Amino acid sequence: MNFQNKYSYVLAFAFLATAITSCNRDPQSTGLEFAPNMYQSVGYEPFRQVDEHPLNPMGLNMRKPVDGTVSRRNYNTSFGSGDSANVDIMVYNVPKDSISIAERTLTNPVPLNEKALAEGKVLYERYCQHCHGEGGAGDGLVGKAYKGVPNYKADAYLGMNGGHIFHVITHGKGRMWPHGSQLDPEERWKVVHYVQKLQKDS
Amino acid sequence: MNIQIKKTALIAKKLSVRMKKFIVGLALLCSPFLAFAQDAEGDAAKGETLFKNNCSSCHNVTAEKSVGPGLKGISERRDFPWLVSWIHNSQAMIASGDPAAVKLYNEYNQAQMTSFPNLSEDDIKGILAYIDQANAAPVAADGGSPAAGAAVAQSSGPSDLFVLVLIALLVVMLLVLGVLLVIVTLLSKAVSGDATGADGVPFMDRLKTTFSKAANNPAIRSATIWVFVLLVTKALIDGAYNVGVQQGYAPKQPIAFSHKLHAGEYQIDCNYCHTGVNRGKSAHIPSANICMNCHGAIKKESPEIQKIYAAIETNQPIEWVRVHNLPDLAYFNHSQHVNVGGLECQQCHGEIEKMEVVEQRSSLTMGWCIDCHRKTEVNTKGNAYYDKLVQLHNSESKEALKVADIGGLECSKCHY
Numbered sequence: 137m138n139f140q141n142k143y144s145y146v147l148a149f150a151f152l153a154t155a156i157t158s159c160n161r162d163p164q165s166t167g168l169e170f171a172p173n174m175y176q177s178v179g180y181e182p183f184r185q186v187d188e189h190p191l192n193p194m195g196l197n198m199r200k201p202v203d204g205t206v207s208r209r210n211y212n213t214s215f216g217s218g219d220s221a222n223v224d225i226m227v228y229n230v231p232k233d234s235i236s237i238a239e240r241t242l243t244n245p246v247p248l249n250e251k252a253l254a255e256g257k258v259l260y261e262r263y264c265q266h267c268h269g270e271g272g273a274g275d276g277l278v279g280k281a282y283k284g285v286p287n288y289k290a291d292a293y294l295g296m297n298g299g300h301i302f303h304v305i306t307h308g309k310g311r312m313w314p315h316g317s318q319l320d321p322e323e324r325w326k327v328v329h330y331v332q333k334l335q336k337d338s
Numbered sequence: 339m340n341i342q343i344k345k346t347a348l349i350a351k352k353l354s355v356r357m358k359k360f361i362v363g364l365a366l367l368c369s370p371f372l373a374f375a376q377d378a379e380g381d382a383a384k385g386e387t388l389f390k391n392n393c394s395s396c397h398n399v400t401a402e403k404s405v406g407p408g409l410k411g412i413s414e415r416r417d418f419p420w421l422v423s424w425i426h427n428s429q430a431m432i433a434s435g436d437p438a439a440v441k442l443y444n445e446y447n448q449a450q451m452t453s454f455p456n457l458s459e460d461d462i463k464g465i466l467a468y469i470d471q472a473n474a475a476p477v478a479a480d481g482g483s484p485a486a487g488a489a490v491a492q493s494s495g496p497s498d499l500f501v502l503v504l505i506a507l508l509v510v511m512l513l514v515l516g517v518l519l520v521i522v523t524l525l526s527k528a529v530s531g532d533a534t535g536a537d538g539v540p541f542m543d544r545l546k547t548t549f550s551k552a553a554n555n556p557a558i559r560s561a562t563i564w565v566f567v568l569l570v571t572k573a574l575i576d577g578a579y580n581v582g583v584q585q586g587y588a589p590k591q592p593i594a595f596s597h598k599l600h601a602g603e604y605q606i607d608c609n610y611c612h613t614g615v616n617r618g619k620s621a622h623i624p625s626a627n628i629c630m631n632c633h634g635a636i637k638k639e640s641p642e643i644q645k646i647y648a649a650i651e652t653n654q655p656i657e658w659v660r661v662h663n664l665p666d667l668a669y670f671n672h673s674q675h676v677n678v679g680g681l682e683c684q685q686c687h688g689e690i691e692k693m694e695v696v697e698q699r700s701s702l703t704m705g706w707c708i709d710c711h712r713k714t715e716v717n718t719k720g721n722a723y724y725d726k727l728v729q730l731h732n733s734e735s736k737e738a739l740k741v742a743d744i745g746g747l748e749c750s751k752c753h754y
Contacts, residue, residue: 167582292452310450313634315631
């Protein structure tokens with residue numbers, strides 16, 4: 137029949153195309169990759185790992201720094217200009233249990249001004265607010281479930297100086313866990329400014 | 339107190355001098371009692387404020403445990419001087435070896451209670467008065483009239499609205515059932531050949547002739563085949579373009595972490611866990627210590643949280659599955675887009691705060707990148723870096739400065 141001669145190739149192609157495209161995409165699979173050698177990095181990238189690393193512990197691409205490594209600062213250490221200029225490397229070695237040393241020795245090197253407060257507010261909203269609440273009353277959504285989050289304005293906390301607050305952010309205290317890994321020292325001092333502002337606000 | 343005196347004075351003015359003297363005398367006579375009553379009340383009211391500011395984060399007024407013990411009946415459990423010294427400096431008491439203090443300290447996982455040396459004995463008395471008052475109040479309500487019990491019973495039954503909705507649903511279902519029955523009868527008649535047309539030919543026969551006529555018509559036949567072939571070809575080309583595109587990829591993670599719960603319901607900022615997002619190329623997968631900031635105390639018994647504890651104890655990494663795999667041939671930097679560009683996470687990652695399991699929402703193709711670079715205006719306001727650039731751009735173009743105008747379409751910007 138004329139029909140068969142004319143359309144057999146077309147129909148065969150259509151059948152094949154249907155077969156190829158009609159499979160559902162599995163959300164568990166990344167699907168076909170066109171050129172894996174261009175997609176997967178040759179270097180050892182920390183967050184993309186196709187094979188186990190041959191040498192590192194647990195086959196990880198990332199390694200911990202060697203013990204005793206001092207991290208090079210990547211934050212500001214000098215503030216102000218002219219007479220009010222000050223330099224603080226912000227490398228502190230106050231152990232976790234020595235909060236009284238922190239109270240006595242640490243002072244906030246970041247000058248208190250509008251800019252520092254605005255930056256402190258942004259950081260506070262990112263790292264503190266869900267527990268400590270918008271106004272520092274300990275009424276954040278997570279804080280309510282976590283329990284034991286204090287009100288910054290309670291008498292026992294009003295007298296705490298910047299060094300104390302800095303030490304608590306760095307190492308934690310009571311039920312609060314250390315947040316030093318999430319905030320660098322400069323950021324912590326900005327948060328200290330903002331927390332102290334919240335304490336003064338009525 | 340002052341208001342009362344003022345009121346008394348106001349009334350007194352209107353009265354005769356004698357009456358005035360009498361009333362003032364009476365007020366004076368009553369004042370010690372008034373003052374006493376107000377003092378006791380003031381104590382509890384002041385105690386309530388003090389309690390809410392200082393104590394409520396760790397203690398309930400009821401017997402229910404929070405971080406510390408519930409304080410119901412505390413004034414009977416401990417004598418007053420013990421309480422005062424405990425509140426002023428609990429650590430000193432534990433150090434001095436007070437048996438009750440040491441027992442309490444160990445019972446509550448050696449959690450240290452904050453010292454409140456600023457609270458005076460009067461303040462503490464006020465707090466205790468408030469605790470007693472708060473515990474007395476609900477008891478009185480419980481012993482109320484039987485009507486309260488009846489109200490509770492009533493409220494536990496189904497509400498009127500719910501019953502109405504149920505009835506409406508029932509009616510709709512009955513209607514649907516009726517319509518279905520009619521259709522079934524009609525169809526069964528047609529199949530059995532009862533329904534005949536005006537010309538006397540049975541329904542099924544007419545259907546057959548119509549179909550065979552259409553199938554034998556070459557125009558209809560080839561048109562059908564061509565439409566089918568063209569649709570399939572289109573699907574094939576689309577499919578070929580999507581090779582390597584992982585949109586919709588939603589792998590199962592080793593721990594059933596829910597962004598919907600953490601970022602949606604609890605509104606934890608994305609930055610809290612993905613700390614690298616405004617500092618570097620990657621947004622960072624949080625390490626277990628960040629999980630522990632909350633889960634050291636919250637939901638400790640959940641089997642999913644236990645997996646984090648197990649990972650920490652055995653010092654094994656949690657093997658999260660990467661969802662967004664941008665090919666290595668393209669360079670992408672998070673901090674550039676989040677810090678400088680000021681993009682929200684959701685712009686590329688979709689409504690992450692509503693995802694139970696994270697899914698790749700955007701295609702991450704080059705066309706998708708370029709599209710955004712063509713559309714997005716650069717935020718140049720208050721940034722001196724752009725001043726001259728904007729000036730130059732405005733002299734040549736009437737449109738706003740887009741990312742494409744500052745090199746957002748250059749090949750080597752992302753491929754090198």
